[in-house]
Amino acid sequence: MRLLLLGMGSRGDVQPLVALGQRLRRRGYAVSLAAPADLGHVVAGSGVDFEPLSFDLEGPLREGPGRKSLRGSAWTQMGEARLMRQVMAATADALASDVGRLVEQADAVVSGALTFDLVDALLAPDGGGDDRGGSPTKPHFYAVFAPVWPSAHGDSVALALRPRSTSWVNLAWSRLAGRVALDLFRPAGDLVRARKGSPRRRFHDYAAAAERTPTLLGASPSVVPPAEDWPPALRQTGYWVRDDVDGEALDRELESFLAVGDAPVFVGFGSMPTPDPDGMVRDLVGVLGRLGLRGVVSEGLAGLSLEHLPEDGAAELLGTGPAPHDVLFPRCAVVVHHGGAGTTAAAVRAGVPQVVVPHAADQPYWGRRMADLGVAPPPIARKDLTPARLQRALELALSPGAREAAHALGERVRAEDGAGDAARLVDAHLGPRGGSPTSRGLEA
Template identity: 35%
Template sequence: MRILLTSFGTRGDVQPYAAFAAALADAGHQVTLAVPSALADLVPAAGRGGGGAGPAGRVTVRPAGDEMLRMIRDVMPQMSGAADGLRSFRAMKSAMREHLEETWQAALQQQAEDGGVDVVVHHAKCLGGPHIAEKLGIPAVLTLPLPFYTPTSAYPVPFFGGADLGARGNRASYAMGRAGNALYAPMLSAFRARIGLPGRVGRLEDPLRTPDGSAGHVLYPYSRHVLPVPPDYPSTAHVPGYWFLPEQEEALAPEVEEFLAAGEAPVYIGFGSMGFGKGAQERRDAVLGALAATGLRGIVATGWGGMTPGASDREDVLVVEGAPHGALFPRCAAVVHHGGAGSTAAGLRAGRPTLIVPFLGDQPFWGARLRELGVSPRPLPPRRLGQDLAARLGELVGTPAYARRADEVGQRLRAEDGLGEGVRILEEIVAAG
C-alpha cells in the first residue's frame, strides 16, 4: 500500500502516528508521514529515510504543521486573557490554512514519487484529509486515540467527562464531533475549490460520512482493556490497541539516568502545555511543596507552560522540561499528569498507579476511567493542587491496591499488539476498496 499518514500538534499527538508509520513500513508498505519538521525524528530509525524492515517498506517524512507547532510552543504559553485567545484563534486559522496546503503538497509528492496514493489516514485535527482523499478517489480513514466520533449509548462523548447522560443523551452528545466543520467550513470550502473539487462544506457535516453517503472507517488507537468496545459500535469503528514506539527508541538524558540511579524510584509529575503559562509558577510551587511535605523523590517536568522552568534547590527533586514517557515511567513509583491520551497510555503500559489532574477536553474522561479501573485516586482539579496534592500523593503511593491493579493492566497492555492490529485493519479497508 501507498499511505499518506498525517497528524499535527505536540509530541503526544504525533508520536503514535510515527510508531504506526514505522509498523506499516515494517509490513512492506510505502508511507508518507506529513508531520511538523521538529518531530520528524520520532520515526524509529529502522523506518526513517527509506529503510523500513519490510522488503519494500519505507517512511518518507514531509513537513506539515510547523506553524501550528510554533503556535503551541511559543504563543499559547504567553496567553493570559480573552483578547489573547481571540488573536490566537485568528493565528490558528492561518496555521490551519497553511497545514491544508502542506498536506496537499505531500500528497502530490507521494503521487509523483510512488506512482499514487491508496489511502489517506488522518488525525481528526487534520481536516484536509477527507477532501484530499476525495480528490484522489481513494478511502480516507479518520483516527483519534479517544472515542470521539462514533455514537454509542454506553457513554457520552468524552468531553462530558465521566458523566452518564442516559442511552439517548449519550448518543446525542456525539453531535459535538461536527465542531471542526462548524468552525472551519468556509476555509475547507475554499480548499476544495483550490484542489478542484465541487461543492461546499456544510457547518454540520458528519465527519464519518463519505462523499457517497456511506459510513467511513475510523481507527481509535486505545486499548479495549482500558475502555471496552461498546456493543453498539458499527463494523466501521475499529479499536486496535495503543500505538507505542519501540522501547529502544526512547532514551533518557544522562542527568535523568543519574538521578534515577541515586535513590529510590521517584514520582513523576508533569502537565505538558496545560494551563498555557497562566498559573505556571503557582503549579510549580504546589508540586514542589507537596513533594517536600510527603518526603517523596520526584521528577518534575515543566513542559511548555505547564510549570515554570528552573532547577530545584532540593537534591531529591529533578526538574526537567520533559522526558520520553516510555523510557521514564517504568522506572517511577507512580505518575501524576494531566490525563492526555498519550500520557495516560504510557502510564498504564508501564503498570504504574496514576493520579490525573485534568485541565480540559477528554482529560476528565480518562481521569474518571482510571478511577473506575482501580489504578487511580479521584482526579484532582488543578485549582486544588495547593490544598490537596500532598494528601492525594500520599494516597497514590500508600494504597497497595492501586499498584496491584496498575500492574495487572500494564501486563495486558504490554501483551497487546496495537500496531500490528492497526496494520491488519488498514490492509483490509484498502483491499475492500
C-alpha cells in the same frame, strides 16, 4: 504502495502514527509521515520517512503571544477552543497546500482528527458539485486515539454528561460536541471546497463521511469499553507503540537521578498551560517534601521550571525536558499528568498509579477512566488543584490497592499489539497490493 500518515497536532498526535508506520513498513509499504516541521525529532530514527509541513506548531506556542494565550486559556475550555480555532485558521492555507501536494503523491492516506475534513475534501470526486456521499478518489483511513463518536454509553465516549450510565443525554451531548469540533477543525477543508466550487459542508454531511470512512481507534479495550452504537466502519485496537521503544534512552542527568534513590513522582502537563507555573512548582515542592518523596518535573508548555527555587529546597527534585515516557514512567512511583491520550496510555502501559489533572477536551474522560479502573484517585480539574488535594491524591495513588490495580492493568495492556493489529486491518482493507480496496469497512 505509498501510504501517507498525517500527524497534525502535538507530539501525542504524531507518536502513535510512527508506530503504525513502522508496522506498515514491515508489510512492504512505503510510508511517509507528515507533521509540523518542529516535530521531526519524534519521527527520527524510526525508519519512517518524515515530510515536514511548512510551519512549526509547538515552537510558537512555547514563546511570546502563543505562550501567553495558552496560560490565559488554562481556566476554561472555551479559551482552549478559541486558541485551537486561531491555530487552525492561521495554518489553513499552508496546511491545505502541503497536504494537497502530499496526498497527490500518495496511493492511500491515514488522517487524524485535525485533518480528516481536509483530506475528505481533497479526495472528493471532481465535478464542481457537492461532495456528499461520493467515494473518495483514493483509500482514506481515519485514525483517532480517543473515543470521539457520539454514543449513549458514558464509559465509551469522551464527552458525556452522564459518564457512568447509558443515556440519550450522552448521545445528544456528544453529537453537539462533534458540531463544535467541526467548527474548530474546518478552515482548511473549507478552503479546498471553495477552490473546487463545492459548498461549505454541513455537520450532517461531515458526520456521514466520518461514519463511512474506515476508522481505527488506537486505545485499549481494557481502558475504553467498546460500545454497541459505534459505527460499523470503526475497529478498535490496543495502543500504538513503537517497536523500538526499548532502545530509547534517557539523558545522562535523568538516568543518574533515577539510579541513586527511591522511585520519584513524575509531574508534567505536556502541551497544556498553567497561569502560574512558579506557584505550581512551589506547591509541588511543599507536597513532595511533606510526603518524603522525590520528583521529576517536566517543563512542557506549562513552563514548570525549578530555576527560581532555593537550592536547598530542590535537593530531591530534577527538572527535565522531553523524555521518552515509555522508558521513564516504569521507573516512577506515580505519574501526575494532564490526562492527554498519549500520556495516559504510556502511564497505563508502565503499570504505575496516576494522578490526573485534566485541563480540557478529552482529558476529564481519561482521568475518570483511570479512577474507575482503580489506578488513580478521582481526577482534579486544573482550576481545583490545591496543595491539600494534590497531597491526598498522591496518598491514595501510593496505596497498595492502586499499585496492584495499575500493575495488573499494565500487564493486560502490554500484551496487546495495537499498532500491529491496525497495520493488519489497513493491509486487509487495501486488498491485493496495487488492486482495489475492499468495498466494506475494515474487516475484523
